[in-house]
Amino acid sequence: MKWRDIPFLRRNLEPSILVRTPETTERPAQIIALDAVGLQLTSRAGPVQILRDVAFSVSRGESVAIVGPSGSGKTSLLMILAGLERATTGSVSVAGHDFRTLSEDELAAVRGREIGIVFQSFHLVPTMTALENVALPLEFAGRADAFDIARNLLGEVGIGHRVDHFPAELSGGEQQRVALARALGGRPGLLLADEPTGNLDGKTGRQVIDLLFNMHRRHNATLVLITHDEALARRCSRVVRMEDGRIVSDKPEREDAAVVAASRPSADPASTRAVGA
Numbered sequence: 001m002k003w004r005d006i007p008f009l010r011r012n013l014e015p016s017i018l019v020r021t022p023e024t025t026e027r028p029a030q031i032i033a034l035d036a037v038g039l040q041l042t043s044r045a046g047p048v049q050i051l052r053d054v055a056f057s058v059s060r061g062e063s064v065a066i067v068g069p070s071g072s073g074k075t076s077l078l079m080i081l082a083g084l085e086r087a088t089t090g091s092v093s094v095a096g097h098d099f100r101t102l103s104e105d106e107l108a109a110v111r112g113r114e115i116g117i118v119f120q121s122f123h124l125v126p127t128m129t130a131l132e133n134v135a136l137p138l139e140f141a142g143r144a145d146a147f148d149i150a151r152n153l154l155g156e157v158g159i160g161h162r163v164d165h166f167p168a169e170l171s172g173g174e175q176q177r178v179a180l181a182r183a184l185g186g187r188p189g190l191l192l193a194d195e196p197t198g199n200l201d202g203k204t205g206r207q208v209i210d211l212l213f214n215m216h217r218r219h220n221a222t223l224v225l226i227t228h229d230e231a232l233a234r235r236c237s238r239v240v241r242m243e244d245g246r247i248v249s250d251k252p253e254r255e256d257a258a259v260v261a262a263s264r265p266s267a268d269p270a271s272t273r274a275v276g277a
């Protein structure tokens with residue numbers, strides 16, 4: 001399998017990543033500003049309204065947990081933030097870019113520069129080593145030192161001794177560390193994580209989450225984290241709860257602890273759906 005065959009990577013790593021969109025000089029305090037966002041998708045049974053009237057703003061440097069029952073639209077919201085899905089209605093501004101006005105290539109370029117994404121199911125390229133998985137997007141971004149950066153990042157996430165291993169030769173926790181290193185490669189201002197510990201055991205999951213929060217703090221990256229884990233949601237500065245495609249509460253975490261506790265279904269098969277299809 002080639003990297004081009006994987007929709008997530010194709011969308012992220014297309015050579016068009018080298019097409020520069022105009023640099024914005026001002027850095028708006030809000031890295032995310034969504035207003036009246038709706039998402040309608042068409043299934044065999046007809047149109048389905050996935051998101052309804054979503055207003056969601058995040059300031060630079062914040063950490064926001066998104067919680068809610070399976071099927072409530074959490075992953076769909078993340079896909080819109082990543083520019084992997086287009087809102088049917090409403091406005092979407094991420095890192096100073098109005099996503100409505102950008103082409104697919106321009107969205108991919110913004111994603112490559114500004115956004116790091118970590119999924120529950122890792123999305124590594126199976127035919128590439130850990131080092132190659134991390135270096136590839138950096139190469140496409142034109143970094144001559146892609147492999148050096150990748151080696152350093154893999155060291156930072158604690159798997160410097162596994163750089164030449166293929167994903168199948170790595171444990172789940174190690175694979176997620178590689179995915180995390182890849183997401184962090186371009187030093188993105190925005191980190192999006194969709195149940196990143198969903199496929200990991202408790203201890204391994206906590207290590208991956210510690211790394212994620214370290215990166216969030218060290219690089220002042222904004223973090224939007226989908227989780228079913230109450231304790232994890234409490235580590236974020238804000239908890240947003242979704243139900244039936246809407247945001248039903250949005251609070252600083254401590255006040256929201258009870259709500260989060262009530263929202264813990266165990267598995268979330270919908271979040272493993274293929275993206276970018």
Ligand SMILES: Nc1ncnc2c1ncn2[C@@H]1O[C@H](COP(=O)(O)OP(=O)(O)O)[C@@H](O)[C@H]1O
Pocket residue numbers: 041042043048050068069070071072073074075076077268270271273
């Ligand atoms: N491609 C699609 N076509 C139609 N419906 C979809 C599609 N993807 C997801 N859905 C539906 O959208 C709803 C929200 O899904 P999702 O965003 O994955 O929720 P969550 O991540 O909260 O579990 C679910 O009812 C799901 O079945």
Ligand SMILES: [Mg+2]
Pocket residue numbers: 074075076194268270271272
């Ligand atoms: Mg999901």
